Amino acid sequence: MSEQSQERTLVTLTIDGKEASVPEGTNLIEAARTVGIEIPHYCYHPHLSVPGNCRMCQVEVRGQPKLTIGCNTAVKEGMEVLTHLSSEAVRKTQAATLEFILINHPLDCTVCDQSGHCKLQDYHFEYNARPSRFLESKVRKAKAKPLGPEVILDGERCIMCTRCVRFCDEITKTSELGMFNRGDRSEIGVYEGRELNNALDATVVDLCPVGALTHRRWRFNTRIWFTREIDGICPGCSTGCNVKVASRDGQIVQVKARLNDNVNKEWLCNEGRYGFHRFLPENRVQAPSIEGRDAAWEELQGAVSRTLTGKVLVMLAPDLLLEEYDACQRYLKGLDAETTVVLAYRERQLNDVEKVLVSPDYAANFRGAQFAGLIEGDLEAQYTNALHEITKGAFDAVLMVGDHAIDAAAAADEQLWTEEVWGNTALVACISDADSVAATFARVRIPLSTILEKAGLLVNRYGWLQYTGQILGGRTPGRAVWRVLQLLSKSEISKAVTDRDRTVEYLRSESRLQGVTVAQIKDRGVQLDALTGDDAQRGSVAS
Amino acid sequence: MEPEKVIEEVKTSGLRGRGGAGFPTGVKWGFVPRTTGKPVYLLNNADESEPGTFKDRVLLERDPHLCIEGMIIAAWALGSEWSCVYIRGEYAYPYVRIQQAIEECYQQGYLGENIFGSGFTHHMVVHRGAGAYICGEETGLIESLEGKKGQPRIKPPFPAVAGLYQCPTVVNNVETLANLPWILEHGGAEYTRFGTEKSPGTKLFSASGHINRPGVYEVELGYPLLDFIENECGGVREGYQLKAVIPGGSSVPVLRADELEGVNLDYESLREAGSMLGSGGFIVMDNSTDMVEAAVNLAHFYSHESCGQCTPCREGGHWVEKILTRVSRGKGLPGDLELINSVCGQIGGHTICPFGEALVTPALSFIEKFPDEFTSRIDEVIRGIERRRETLNYEIEGAAH
Numbered sequence: 001m002s003e004q005s006q007e008r009t010l011v012t013l014t015i016d017g018k019e020a021s022v023p024e025g026t027n028l029i030e031a032a033r034t035v036g037i038e039i040p041h042y043c044y045h046p047h048l049s050v051p052g053n054c055r056m057c058q059v060e061v062r063g064q065p066k067l068t069i070g071c072n073t074a075v076k077e078g079m080e081v082l083t084h085l086s087s088e089a090v091r092k093t094q095a096a097t098l099e100f101i102l103i104n105h106p107l108d109c110t111v112c113d114q115s116g117h118c119k120l121q122d123y124h125f126e127y128n129a130r131p132s133r134f135l136e137s138k139v140r141k142a143k144a145k146p147l148g149p150e151v152i153l154d155g156e157r158c159i160m161c162t163r164c165v166r167f168c169d170e171i172t173k174t175s176e177l178g179m180f181n182r183g184d185r186s187e188i189g190v191y192e193g194r195e196l197n198n199a200l201d202a203t204v205v206d207l208c209p210v211g212a213l214t215h216r217r218w219r220f221n222t223r224i225w226f227t228r229e230i231d232g233i234c235p236g237c238s239t240g241c242n243v244k245v246a247s248r249d250g251q252i253v254q255v256k257a258r259l260n261d262n263v264n265k266e267w268l269c270n271e272g273r274y275g276f277h278r279f280l281p282e283n284r285v286q287a288p289s290i291e292g293r294d295a296a297w298e299e300l301q302g303a304v305s306r307t308l309t310g311k312v313l314v315m316l317a318p319d320l321l322l323e324e325y326d327a328c329q330r331y332l333k334g335l336d337a338e339t340t341v342v343l344a345y346r347e348r349q350l351n352d353v354e355k356v357l358v359s360p361d362y363a364a365n366f367r368g369a370q371f372a373g374l375i376e377g378d379l380e381a382q383y384t385n386a387l388h389e390i391t392k393g394a395f396d397a398v399l400m401v402g403d404h405a406i407d408a409a410a411a412a413d414e415q416l417w418t419e420e421v422w423g424n425t426a427l428v429a430c431i432s433d434a435d436s437v438a439a440t441f442a443r444v445r446i447p448l449s450t451i452l453e454k455a456g457l458l459v460n461r462y463g464w465l466q467y468t469g470q471i472l473g474g475r476t477p478g479r480a481v482w483r484v485l486q487l488l489s490k491s492e493i494s495k496a497v498t499d500r501d502r503t504v505e506y507l508r509s510e511s512r513l514q515g516v517t518v519a520q521i522k523d524r525g526v527q528l529d530a531l532t533g534d535d536a537q538r539g540s541v542a543s
Numbered sequence: 544m545e546p547e548k549v550i551e552e553v554k555t556s557g558l559r560g561r562g563g564a565g566f567p568t569g570v571k572w573g574f575v576p577r578t579t580g581k582p583v584y585l586l587n588n589a590d591e592s593e594p595g596t597f598k599d600r601v602l603l604e605r606d607p608h609l610c611i612e613g614m615i616i617a618a619w620a621l622g623s624e625w626s627c628v629y630i631r632g633e634y635a636y637p638y639v640r641i642q643q644a645i646e647e648c649y650q651q652g653y654l655g656e657n658i659f660g661s662g663f664t665h666h667m668v669v670h671r672g673a674g675a676y677i678c679g680e681e682t683g684l685i686e687s688l689e690g691k692k693g694q695p696r697i698k699p700p701f702p703a704v705a706g707l708y709q710c711p712t713v714v715n716n717v718e719t720l721a722n723l724p725w726i727l728e729h730g731g732a733e734y735t736r737f738g739t740e741k742s743p744g745t746k747l748f749s750a751s752g753h754i755n756r757p758g759v760y761e762v763e764l765g766y767p768l769l770d771f772i773e774n775e776c777g778g779v780r781e782g783y784q785l786k787a788v789i790p791g792g793s794s795v796p797v798l799r800a801d802e803l804e805g806v807n808l809d810y811e812s813l814r815e816a817g818s819m820l821g822s823g824g825f826i827v828m829d830n831s832t833d834m835v836e837a838a839v840n841l842a843h844f845y846s847h848e849s850c851g852q853c854t855p856c857r858e859g860g861h862w863v864e865k866i867l868t869r870v871s872r873g874k875g876l877p878g879d880l881e882l883i884n885s886v887c888g889q890i891g892g893h894t895i896c897p898f899g900e901a902l903v904t905p906a907l908s909f910i911e912k913f914p915d916e917f918t919s920r921i922d923e924v925i926r927g928i929e930r931r932r933e934t935l936n937y938e939i940e941g942a943a944h
Contacts, residue, residue, distance in 0.1 A: 052697035053853045055893055066892050072697050096889035100858035133882055136865035160851065179692065179851070182675070184861045186851030 013079040016086045020075075028070035028081055029057055039083055040094065040123050042101075042209045043161035044071035047265040048170060054161050055097050056123070060087040067093055084127065091127070098128040104139045104184055105210075106156045114211030116224040120159070139184050147177070147189075148196030150270060151205060151213055155187045158212035164188060164204035171267060172353045174198045188212070199353040202274070203267045206257045217274070221253045231258060231522075233458050233468035235279060235319045235364040235451045236272035239264060239357060240460030245276065245452075245471045252276050252471075262524050263464055269358050276452065276471075279319075281403070281433035285447040286477045297487060303444055304488050305336075307426045310396035312337040313386055316374065317402020318344055318363030320481055321456035322465070323506045325365070325372035327482035327493050328401065332374075334491045340395075342386040343369050344407045345379035359461045362407065364451070367459035371512075371528065390425060391415055397426040401481055402448065403433050411437050432478050447478035454480045455499040457506070457521065464525035467518060470499065544727070549620035553723070555731030557743040562588055562679075562716030563792060563822040564897075565810050572713060574703035575621055581710040585618050585626035586688070589641075589717045590672050590679040592631055593792035594844060595824030598747035599717035601759045603630070603637035606721070607644035611667065613720030615653065616727055618665050621713055626667050629684050632674045642669050676848035680896050681714035682706075683850065694852045695896035716822075718747055738764035742809035746820070750776045752827035753783060764809040771808060772827060783829035787912070791821020793841050794901035796908035818908075834916045835871045838909035842867045845902040856899045859890040863906050875921035880910055 008023035015028075018035040029039045030046065042054035050071050057070035062080035067089060070081075084090045102124065109115045141155030165177045165188065176196045180189045190196055196204070205213045227246035234241040234255075241264035246254040255276055257268035288295045290303045314332065316325070332339055347360045369375050375382070387410055390398065400406070410416060422441040429442035432450050439445060455470040479487075482502055486493045496502035500518075507513050516526055544552075554569030575583055587610065591599040602610055610628070618626050628645075630638050645667050648654040656664045670688055677683045678693040685707045687693035706712025722744060726734045735743040742764040748771070751757045755777030762771060768790065772778060779785045785800040790808070796818045798806070806816045813820050828837065846860035866883055869875055887903035894900075910917055 050697070051852070052895055055854045058893065069697070072699075093889070093893060096893070097854055100854050100862075100889070103858050103862060133885075134862065135876075136862065136869070139861070159854070160857065181851065183846060183849040183851045184857055186857065 011075045011077050013075050013077070013081060015081045016083055022075055024075070026075050028059055028073050028075065031075050032070070032081070032083060037083055037085065039070045040119075040127060041071060042119060042159060043163060045163055045166075045207065045266070046259075046261070048163060048166045051162055051166070054101075054159065056094065058090060058093050058097070059083050060090050094123075095128040095130065098124050099130070099132060099134075101159050102128075102132060103134040104156070105159070106138065108157070111220075112157065112211040113214050113219060113221075113224075114157075114208075118211060119209035141185075141187055145189070146216065147213075148201055150202045150216055150274075151196050152216050152219065153188060154212050154214070157210050158188055159210055160186055160188070161209060162188075163207040163209070164213060167204055167207055167267075168196070168198075168201075171203075171265075171356060172198050172200050174353060176201075177204075199269050199271065199351065200267055200357060202270050203257060206266060206268065215254070218254050222248050224254070227253055228473065230469040230471045232452075232471045233364075233460075233466050234268065234272040234276075235458075235468075236269070236275050236362065237359040238318075238361050238363050238366060238461035239359045240364065240458055240464060240466050241268050241272060241357070242466070243268060243273075247472055250472055250474055252280075260524055262527075263460060263462075263466070264357060267357050269354065271358070279450050279452050280472075281435065281450070283434040284432055284477050285434045285439060285445055288447060289445045291443060300444070300446060301488050301490075304428055305490075307428055307444060308335060308337050308397050308399055310337060311394065312339045313390065313395040313398045314339055314341045315386070315398060315400045315405040316341065316343045316369055317404040318361070318366045318369070319404055319451050320365060320368070320402050321451075321454065321468075322365065322368040322372065322459060323456045323502050324401075324481035324485075325369045325374055326506055326510070327485045329372050329374055330491075330493045331485040331489050334489055337397075340386065341374050342383045343375050343379055344405050344410070345383055346407050346409065347380060361461075362404065364460075365458045367461060367463065367528075368457070371459055387413070387416060391421055393421070393424050395425055397428065400427065400429045400431065400438055400442075403431050403436060403438075403450070405431075406436070406438055417441060430481065430484055446484055448484065449476045449478040449480050453478075456503055459528060460525075463527055463529040465513075465516070465521055465528050466525045467503075467521045546620045546622060549616065549727065552731040553620070553726060556722075556726045556734035557731075557741075558719065558722055558726060558734065559742065559810065560716055561718035561722070561746065561822070563593065563794075565820060568715065568719055571703065571715075572617075572621060574701065575711045575713060576704065577622065579711060582625060583621050583623040584707045584710055584712040585614060585621055585623040586681075586684060586707065586712060586714045587614055587626065587628040587717055587720055588679060588681065588684060588714050589628050589630040589634070589637070590684060591634075591717070591822075592676040592679050592848075593794060593822050593824050594841070595749060595751055595789065595826040596792045596822040597749045597751075598759050598823060600634060600637050601747070602717050602721050603634065603641050607637075607641040608648070609721050609724060610641065610717055611644055611648055611653070613723040614667065615665060616723045617713070617715060617720055619663060623713075624664050624666065626665065627688065628667070628669045629672060629678070629688060630669060631672045631678075634671075638669060638671055645669065675850070676844075677850045677896075677898060680898060683896065684714060685712060692850075694850045695898070697895055739807075739809050739811070741811050742820075746808070746823055748775075748808065748823045748825045750825045750827070752825075753780050753829035753831070754778065754827045755780065762808060764807075765812070766808045768803050768806045768808055771825070776825075776827065779827065779829050783831055785827065786830045786832055787828045787834070789818075789824070789826040789828075791819045792824030793826065793844070794904055795819040795821040796904055797912055799912050834909055834913040835867070835920055838906055838917075839864070839867045839871045841905040841909075842902075845898075845905070849898065849902065853895045853899075855890040856894045856902060859886050860902050862886055863890075863903070867906065870917060870920050873920065873924055873927075875917075875924055877921060877925065879921060880914070880917055883907075883910060 010021045012021045015032050020035045022031045032039045039057045041057040052069045052072045058067040059070045060082040145153045168177045176194045227248045229246045234243050242258035242260040244256045244258050255273045257266045259266040345363045417437045427442045428444040429438045430446040430448050432448045452471040453476045496505050558568045559565045672678045675693045678687045680695045682696035683693045702712040738744045760775045789797050810820045842864040846864040849856045849860045851857045887907050890899045891903045
């Protein structure tokens with residue numbers, strides 16, 4: 001998006017007296033954003049078509065007799081725009097629009113899941129805040145209408161912004177939803193014989209600016225203000241969707257998509273959204289163990305260096321952090337063995353809706369491992385080949401880093417997981433899931449923290465370097481890979497104390513990322529291919 | 544005659560759109576870009592749904608060939624190969640008539656490929672609406688024709704640039720198109736000999752209400768309104784007096800009998816009088832009419848027909864209807880009329896399409912023109928409450944003694 005805008009000519013206008021220079025064709029909502037003015041809106045979404053139906057974004061344009069909607073008005077040279085900050089007419093209209101929206105709204109904020117992050121509450125507080133003059137009876141509609149397996153509609157709360165309808169029409173192109181009836185009896189619904197059931201369908205809940213659409217599995221979970229909300233990156237696949245994860249008492253209670261024009265717009269697939277639990281094993285590896293007995297962390301260095309000799313296969317999970325891959329690279333350099341490195345990468349088939357967003361893998365950070373110089377070439381062939389080699393006894397030892405160093409198909413491979421294979425090949429497993437097959441056959445077990453319990457960098461399929469926060473807080477029995485490797489290594493890998501230190505330390509040490517700051521990465525990501533001049537894989541999710 | 548010449552001729556005639564807005568037809572045609580490479584569509588708006596308007600119906604029933612001839616002329620001028628008559632679903636017989644007439648035209652070679660060897664191809668279809676008022680709004684009509692829900696689009700882009708299937712589109716009213724054959728035959732200048740300077744030509748008026756001879760009348764624009772009632776409409780019912788007139792369909796402001804002196808039936812005179820010519824739906828009301836009930840009736844119609852797309856009209860229309868209904872049923876409260884005025888002010892001018900204005904106009908003008916009828920309804924309620932309170936006080940005082 002940024003590259004495109006540079007090509008377009010700039011138009012200069014004033015908004016509330018502030019001068020703004022934006023690319024030709026920009027609408028007034030986006031133009032105002034560039035000078036720090038928020039024009040309130042419900043129906044407008046930067047990545048959906050513009051219906052102009054909520055009427056909330058009306059602004060005054062000098063010289064025009066009527067107010068105009070900001071979402072459908074393109075900037076013009078010399079245009080003078082007045083928002084609620086400087087126009088009484090705009091303030092009155094916004095208040096009027098909110099009054100209208102609320103007359104038939106049930107105002108059941110006390111039991112509404114949206115309460116606390118609701119645009120109706122926020123805007124009413126900010127732009128109207130008057131008692132209603134409506135004395136008549138409200139229109140009644142269905143309060144709990146399931147639209148599909150994941151999403152349920154409260155018709156009374158709906159404000160008819162049609163974001164959900166447009167998402168299904170324009171993004172997934174499945175068109176399950178429509179607006180039925182007329183006037184104040186209008187209601188969102190599914191067409192006869194259809195249900196809202198596609199790979200991205202729960203995104204409509206994120207898009208809903210009010211509490212009309214909710215997740216069937218997350219309704220009435222908790223008040224949002226009791227949760228801890230962290231900006232993270234979905235580790236489900238290498239698209240690297242930006243998410244906001246709300247947790248309470250170590251339990252994930254809600255996952256929302258976060259807007260990032262470069263990566264996922266504001267979409268999120270159901271598999272990613274509802275799949276965060278996949279990264280939290282039920283039974284954790286609680287302490288290090290050597291040959292089946294519990295061991296102290298200090299004993300590990302000796303045991304591991306004795307084990308990892310001769311021909312060593314290093315199996316990496318595809319969802320480690322970039323800092324961790326860097327630590328792996330440093331560790332392997334100091335290791336006195338003949339090492340082969342593979343990363344668990346397997347392509348999968350996607351349906352048409354998934355293709356809009358999802359990447360054909362479960363490898364969140366395989367590009368990170370490539371960037372760290374650990375792997376290159378045909379990842380899937382190397383991985384499957386290595387699995388085959390293990391069964392033939394080609395390696396003296398295997399170092400496995402991360403739970404997903406073995407993918408689901410390999411974990412179910414009965415020929416691989418036998419006493420015979422692992423009696424001859426020594427397995428050092430850095431994992432968190434105590435129930436996994438690797439845990440059963442490991443000679444040395446080292447507890448790791450999961451991707452949800454640490455903060456750091458990920459590189460998505462299209463080369464966007466992104467930062468994920470620590471989604472779950474609290475104590476964990478495991479440690480991050482870089483801490484473990486520091487412990488195992490004879491030479492120094494990292495001086496860092498916290499995750500944040502480690503990220504900063506890494507950015508300083510990596511010559512290709514000179515001048516890149518964490519703040520920059522957190523904002524909208526940093527395009528690595530632009531930095532390294534490699535345009536081959538550049539691109540983003542199809543819009 | 545070359546297409547440009549046809550457009551010139553229509554511009555000269557000063558013909559204004561007969562559907563209600565009164566926009567000059569030639570100018571509207573001039574907005575259509577000629578170099579896009581896309582097809583140009585001509586749509587004949589026969590979704591005549593404005594209460595009190597039934598002139599297009601007469602044209603379609605009695606002279607469908609005139610309508611078709613007008614459409615062919617317009618299509619030639621615009622370079623359109625495909626046109627459509629969008630007719631309201633309730634018009635069953637007019638639909639049959641226009642459909643038959645089109646078939647006849649195909650048989651006789653007036654429509655089809657390479658008409659009479661001219662190299663000009665034109666096809667015409669009839670599409671029946673499903674009975675929504677809003678499909679008479681040109682972009683609502685286009686959406687409906689595309690197979691979607693009839694909801695007006697935001698403008699820009701205007702239909703002349705991106706209309707049906709995002710192609711340049713002209714939407715003209717039946718009566719507008721029916722004027723074209725005459726204009727082309729006699730010349731645009733000849734047409735201006737009728738009517739007034741700014742309202743040239745003649746116009747069909749659908750006269751209804753408390754008159755002796757309701758019907759559709761063609762009169763020259765500029766014709767005195769009271770003469771129209773007396774001569775064409777045969778005057779108000781015996782024994783009753785004229786109370787009010789809605790001169791241009793239910794969405795234009797109502798005029799009181801005392802405001803009608805010297806008012807003529809043309810665009811500028813009616814505007815001066817505070818109303819509009821609109822679609823020419825001429826509704827006459829005598830002194831038997833309860834204006835509160837009439838306002839409720841219209842408010843109900845408009846709130847029912849709101850498409851529900853944009854907030855002010857969807858929510859506000861029903862709000863106004865609910866307050867008016869309450870007032871009419873003797874449950875009005877002091878401040879209700881001010882509330883209606885305020886709510887209407889929040890709707891008009893803030894909606895996607897002009898329906899917002901259409902919706903508030905009857906309510907606002909009825910209250911403005913006949914305030915006593917509304918306030919007396921509310922006062923009756925107040926008096927009733929006070930009476931009850933007096934009784935109550937008396938009883939309490941009586942008990943104390």
